[in-house]
Amino acid sequence: EADIYQTPRYLVIGTGKKITLECSQTMGHDKMYWYQQDPGMELHLIHYSYGVNSTEKGDLSSESTVSRIRTEHFPLTLESARPSHTSQYLCASSESGDRAAFFGQGTRLTVV
Amino acid sequence: KNQVEQSPQSLIILEGKNCTLQCNYTVSPFSNLRWYKQDTGRGPVSLTIMTFSENTKSNGRYTATLDADTKQSSLHITASQLSDSASYICVVSDRGSTLGRLYFGRGTQLTVWP
Numbered sequence A: 001e002a003d004i005y006q007t008p009r010y011l012v013i014g015t016g017k018k019i020t021l022e023c024s025q026t027m028g029h030d031k032m033y034w035y036q037q038d039p040g041m042e043l044h045l046i047h048y049s050y051g052v053n054s055t056e057k058g059d060l061s062s063e064s065t066v067s068r069i070r071t072e073h074f075p076l077t078l079e080s081a082r083p084s085h086t087s088q089y090l091c092a093s094s095e096s097g098d099r100a101a102f103f104g105q106g107t108r109l110t111v112v
Numbered sequence B: 001k002n003q004v005e006q007s008p009q010s011l012i013i014l015e016g017k018n019c020t021l022q023c024n025y026t027v028s029p030f031s032n033l034r035w036y037k038q039d040t041g042r043g044p045v046s047l048t049i050m051t052f053s054e055n056t057k058s059n060g061r062y063t064a065t066l067d068a069d070t071k072q073s074s075l076h077i078t079a080s081q082l083s084d085s086a087s088y089i090c091v092v093s094d095r096g097s098t099l100g101r102l103y104f105g106r107g108t109q110l111t112v113w114p
Helices: none
Strands: A004-007 A010-013 A019-025 A031-037 A044-051 A054-057 A076-078 A087-094 A107-111 B004-007 B010-014 B019-025 B030-038 B045-051 B056-059 B062-067 B072-077 B086-094 B102-104 B108-113
Touching: A004 A087, A010 A019, A019 A031, A019 A087, A019 A107, B004 B086, B010 B019, B019 B030, B019 B086, B019 B108, B030 B062, B030 B072, B045 B056, B045 B062, B045 B072, B072 B086
Parallel strands: A010 A107, B010 B108
Antiparallel strands: A004 A019, A019 A076, A031 A044, A031 A087, A044 A054, A087 A107, B004 B019, B019 B072, B030 B045, B030 B086, B056 B062, B062 B072, B086 B102, B086 B108
């Protein structure tokens, strides 16, 4: 059983609000990822991190930002939410090297 | 262009029946192929992972096969159960970067009816 947690599970918020999606893992994994997934579509990588103080943008351009101050914590922030940000956001982590990624349960974000 | 394509897009079967899901990929250089199960509203859960040298791998009632020459994989589900209803995602990793970039298929939506 993977130990990676995302909060909140569901979030409905008004346009212009600042939000932070939390992701924590207790497996000591170096690599962490954020994916965005629309219904019926594939996952798209928006951010990743190799370790503490390391963050990179993924394949899909995103207005969100991330930070990695601690190994176990990889929060994603939207400074000003818009309806176009409505989506499911999935956090994942993996050990160094090529290992299966473990996913959190996701945060379903709705911006109204 | 690196791509992962899955078929069928959706599938409905009766409980107890077997089914096979397909995955074709063009990712190069190839590192490994993974099958994930994603329940509605949840994150994907890994079922199997296969490297270039592995032809088949099983996880309970799930058996994945890999033909690295033709760049095809299949996921066979035996004696389906209602709880197998989910999206099954094929994910291919390349060796072209330290990240081991993952390429996701759109998934096959499986529905098991009683």
